[in-house]
Amino acid sequence: MEYFFYCRDKPGVGDLRWEMAEEHWAFMDGYADRMIARGPTLAADGEEATGSLHIVDLPGADAAVEFAFEEPYYRAGVFDEVLVRRWHNTLGRTMWEFAGGVPGHRRFLIIAHGRPVPISVREASVEQRRRHLAEAYSERLIAHGSLLSEDGAGWMGTASLVELPDRAAAETLMEHDPFARAGLYERVEIHDWRFGGRPAA
Template sequence: MTTIDAMEYFFWCRDRPGTLDLRWKLAEEHWSFMDAYASRMIARGPTLTADRSAPTGSVHIVDLPDAAAARRFAFEEPNYRAGVYRDVLIRRFENRSGRTMWQFPGTDEEGRFLLLGHARPGSAPPRDLDDERVIVQGPLFAEDGSAWLGTAVLAEAPDLLDASLYAAVEAHPWQFGGRR
């Protein structure tokens, strides 16, 4: 059984089709909500369509005190309350990069991705990626931290996860978020 001491959480909120106008309308309310968590934020930003022309969801990695605070963060967020999101994935996270996205020295803004590796039942987390294109990376755990469920990586490359180590791997265009 694996346990982790950090209380970092990974959130991926996927948009409901047809809510783009509502998302833009709520932008300031969303940013103001996120401002309250600025000192705890490890990474944030939208996932995007393949051509990067529109958002498809939002990723947030945040250090929070406990699972109840994580649920409040997810379900009190303005886009969620207004119905922009069709679903929300919440996982405990362990920031193995030891930095925030703002500390990442890279510059490839058009080539950033959210990579998700879904764990095979009974498998263990693979070694961390040693690649200069990794922005933030870490294993994803069950709410109580006891079971490894996969890996999340924000990176300047879509193909850093070895698909043979996971039940499935997803790559989604992503960009740094925040006020524009």
Template structure:
């Protein structure tokens, strides 16, 4: 089962985050073979982390709970909020298989939270949404998939990792998304993001 995690930092925890970095990386090393994507969200200038995003293939909800709440940053008090959702890897690959890396482009996490209107109530489908993103930013689509309820039965949003020229391009991508135009999103977050992992020595 694939799970999406977004952990939002508290204000003023930059020093604590740095102090706990090695413990965080050591914890994540245990999941290296199951990791689909990972990395911090950032302030627009790229200087400070604002949260941590991970997408991981895990056996069940208990394993997802352990991943989220036994993580060293969480235990140390770095995070203000932890979002855990089932996810579906529609591209069928990891971020390390992404062939992009266009000079001057930036990377973003687009986290779209579904509202009370169900997909079945609108003339729009998950597949249509996926095709739109593939057409709109085929070379910049790093990872993409629906956020799902705990049992995996219900759509509750969308999470995408994209590489685009700038934030304006990311926000345009969101506005033209078929789900957004159909009113299915309650709110959408666009975060600056970068590939994560232990720095190369």
């Protein structure tokens, strides 16, 4: 089962995050063969971390709880909030298989929190949304998929990792998203993001 984790940092924990970095990387080493995507979200300066994103293939709910709450940053008090959702990997690949990498472009995590709407309302926009992404963004998506309830049956939104020229382009992507135009999102978060992992020696 694929799980999406987004953990928001508390204010002013940069030093603590750095102190715990090696323990964090060591913990994540144990999940290396199950990792779909990972990396920190960033403040406007592109340097200060504001949170951590991980998408991981795990056996089930107990393993997801262990991943989220035994993680060293969480145990040390770095995080203010932990969002855990089941995930559907629409692209069927990991971030390391992304073939992009345009010089000067930036990377973003976009979390679109869904409204509780009937399935028929969402299904009316599914094909339009598929075309919207395929025609304009197929080469820019790093990872993309639905956020789901724990049983995998309830749609709770979407999350995307995307490479675009700037934040305005990310806002345009969501402005023209057929799901957004149909009122399916309660709110949308756009975070600067970068590929994560242990730095090369």
